[in-house]
Amino acid sequence: MPRLPVTLLSGFLGSGKTTLLSRLLRQTRMSGTAVVMNEFGEIALDHLLVATAGVQTVLLDGGCVCCAVRDDLAETLLSLHAGREAQDAPAFERVVIETSGLADPTAIAALLLRDPALAARFELDAVIVTVDALHASGQLDTQAEAVNQVMLADRLLLTKVDLVDTATREALCERLRMLNPAAMQLSCAHGEIEPSQVIGLHARGDTALDVTRWHVADPAQESGGHQGCKHDASRDHDPTCGHAAHDHGIRAHCICIDEPFDWTVLSSWLGSVAYHHGENILRMKAIVQVQDEAQPIVMHGVQRWLHEPGTLPAWPGEDRRSRFVFIVRNLPRAALTDALDAAWCEAGPGGADGDAHCRAARLV
Numbered sequence: 001m002p003r004l005p006v007t008l009l010s011g012f013l014g015s016g017k018t019t020l021l022s023r024l025l026r027q028t029r030m031s032g033t034a035v036v037m038n039e040f041g042e043i044a045l046d047h048l049l050v051a052t053a054g055v056q057t058v059l060l061d062g063g064c065v066c067c068a069v070r071d072d073l074a075e076t077l078l079s080l081h082a083g084r085e086a087q088d089a090p091a092f093e094r095v096v097i098e099t100s101g102l103a104d105p106t107a108i109a110a111l112l113l114r115d116p117a118l119a120a121r122f123e124l125d126a127v128i129v130t131v132d133a134l135h136a137s138g139q140l141d142t143q144a145e146a147v148n149q150v151m152l153a154d155r156l157l158l159t160k161v162d163l164v165d166t167a168t169r170e171a172l173c174e175r176l177r178m179l180n181p182a183a184m185q186l187s188c189a190h191g192e193i194e195p196s197q198v199i200g201l202h203a204r205g206d207t208a209l210d211v212t213r214w215h216v217a218d219p220a221q222e223s224g225g226h227q228g229c230k231h232d233a234s235r236d237h238d239p240t241c242g243h244a245a246h247d248h249g250i251r252a253h254c255i256c257i258d259e260p261f262d263w264t265v266l267s268s269w270l271g272s273v274a275y276h277h278g279e280n281i282l283r284m285k286a287i288v289q290v291q292d293e294a295q296p297i298v299m300h301g302v303q304r305w306l307h308e309p310g311t312l313p314a315w316p317g318e319d320r321r322s323r324f325v326f327i328v329r330n331l332p333r334a335a336l337t338d339a340l341d342a343a344w345c346e347a348g349p350g351g352a353d354g355d356a357h358c359r360a361a362r363l364v
């Protein structure tokens, strides 16, 4: 039985994976794709942004697919395959797995290769890694996950090239070449790329060799030395979010707000958080209910950078609360909620209810 190709789409937090995927899925060449999305954080938002008619999308949330929910990935793939065989689900010819921005794709590649049930049904077509031209340099300096992703890539897609000058871009390309000389580098502004550059690459003729040659054997089975999966067993618990920590002080803080935001409060809050804590904010994403806006506003940030807000055509489902996910390093949730209190206070004389402390009650 021919095995189904799997494209592993990885790349550090905020580097443009979902942007790329949602654009790709609109192209007819991509029909017959099943998508598995993984998010690091209690509240998952990305699947709302790529929702495409006729595309089977499965969400794996609550942990990183390279460690905490790795078994769930195996089960998901097997169940997708079983549904296809039984013809009780839309037919698909390939799978794209979008990993969380903190995932080490080595562990997922190893899973696909070494799990006999998966290896019999799926083959790894290629590892595609998005690299944020604006932030990659700092991320490669400080985040082992970012380095691992680059090292395992068959293709490196440089995103946000519109936000950097030529010298910065060339320096980054050179650095990427040093880390992974074999990977082809392509520019990919705003997710724009030919599907043929991403799928059907057959980049992994002898993948087992590649994985072991390019990188450590299987991080999930290592006892130490690998940053990405150390916490799989201990699963540090952040009581405010109910979510397992990934490593080294990295947490996903999830904040929900019932009432609609005033634009001024929203920009003042996020601006202040970015200014004071940007170094420690690996990623911010949000779907926000803003006063007098009929459509939900989508916001993205990476460290100090806040991207232009976008909109969704409609609210996905009944839940109209604003939902924010901050993936942070060594930053307590209170730093975020205190800044929100302050923004509410500044919004009017004494704020909307006159007592900053009451505002914490609005946090769900």
Ligand SMILES: Nc1nc2c(ncn2[C@@H]2O[C@H](COP(=O)(O)OP(=O)(O)OP(=O)(O)O)[C@@H](O)[C@H]2O)c(=O)[nH]1
Residues within 6 Å of the ligand: 011, 012, 013, 014, 015, 016, 017, 018, 019, 020, 046, 100, 101, 102, 130, 159, 160, 161, 162, 163, 188, 189, 190, 191, 283, 285, 299, 300, 301, 307, 308
């Ligand atoms: N200017 C610019 N912005 C981009 C580009 N690609 C993506 N973005 C923006 O970057 C932000 C983050 O993009 P996402 O696609 O959500 O990134 P991601 O890798 O899926 O993020 P995580 O799932 O959190 O890891 C969004 O605001 C995008 O619009 C690009 O080429 N240029």
